[in-house]
Amino acid sequence: MHDLPGHVKLLAFLAFMVIVVCTPITxxxxxxxxxxxxxxxxxxxxxxALTLAKRATIEFPFLIFAILMPFTAGGDEFEIxxxxxxxxxxxxxxxxxTKATLxxxxxMILAASTTSHSLLAGFVRIKTPSLFVQIAAFMIxxxxxxxxxxxxxxVARESRGFVATGPRSWxxxxxxxxxxxxxxxxxxxxxxxAMLSRGYSGALSSLATERVSRKHWIYGALxxxxxxxxxLLGMVLFS
Numbered sequence: 001m002h003d004l005p006g007h008v009k010l011l012a013f014l015a016f017m018v019i020v021v022c023t024p025i026t027x028x029x030x031x032x033x034x035x036x037x038x039x040x041x042x043x044x045x046x047x048x049a050l051t052l053a054k055r056a057t058i059e060f061p062f063l064i065f066a067i068l069m070p071f072t073a074g075g076d077e078f079e080i081x082x083x084x085x086x087x088x089x090x091x092x093x094x095x096x097x098t099k100a101t102l103x104x105x106x107x108m109i110l111a112a113s114t115t116s117h118s119l120l121a122g123f124v125r126i127k128t129p130s131l132f133v134q135i136a137a138f139m140i141x142x143x144x145x146x147x148x149x150x151x152x153x154x155v156a157r158e159s160r161g162f163v164a165t166g167p168r169s170w171x172x173x174x175x176x177x178x179x180x181x182x183x184x185x186x187x188x189x190x191x192x193x194a195m196l197s198r199g200y201s202g203a204l205s206s207l208a209t210e211r212v213s214r215k216h217w218i219y220g221a222l223x224x225x226x227x228x229x230x231x232l233l234g235m236v237l238f239s
Contacts, residue, residue: 001045002113005212006122008220009114013106015224019231020102025095030234031102037226038105047112055108062100069093116140142191146184153180 004012016037023030042052073089114122120140123133153176162172 001041001109004216004220005125006114006118006120007125008122008212008216009110010119010122010126012220012223013110016227017103017106019224019227020099023231023234025091025098027234027237029237030230031098033230033233034102034227037223037230038102038109041109041223042105045109045113047109052108052112055111056104059100059104063097066093066096066100069096142184142188145187146180149183149187150180 020031020034023034025031042049069089069092070085071083071089073086073092076087077084078087079085110119120133120137123136124130157172157176162169
């Protein structure tokens, strides 16, 4: 999993999610198969479960929205104890939770098993617009630079006796963010001029394409292939 080229994993996960999105939520055995595939990939990739669980918290806003859908959507209603729930809203909420969870799991596996350089090289290989790749590359490269700048500004505040004391300290934080934006913008201008002086012409030559063999394509194709098999089995069961 970790040795597969970036573009192979990108295409494999994209094909998997296309199959997932095209599956009606009423075919629940098919989604059981999809989750088993995800668990298998997680097991084979040996990724830390605790780290992935922390990153999965990004899905919480979608979960809250999906939980509210049975109470807010119209249409036919059914009762569960004292609660009256919308049938259409419940189906839509379950659809959102299931497919969003699968999508988040795929993105976490992809991010945790792929280096940033391999991922960017993969985007180049699948003909992603050059501007998008450049923006992503610069963002990854200079996140640490901006983080270091924030750390120095924090040390400077504390060395002058600043202590956060609730809402009264918010104006200080807002002014700090403004100063950070200006400094980051100025540094970006200097970096851009330095790149132009070294012959930069709009393409990142450092993103060399990775070597890919037939074995890589076979391993990458197994992921969406198992999903397709699960999809076809679900069709047979519900036919």
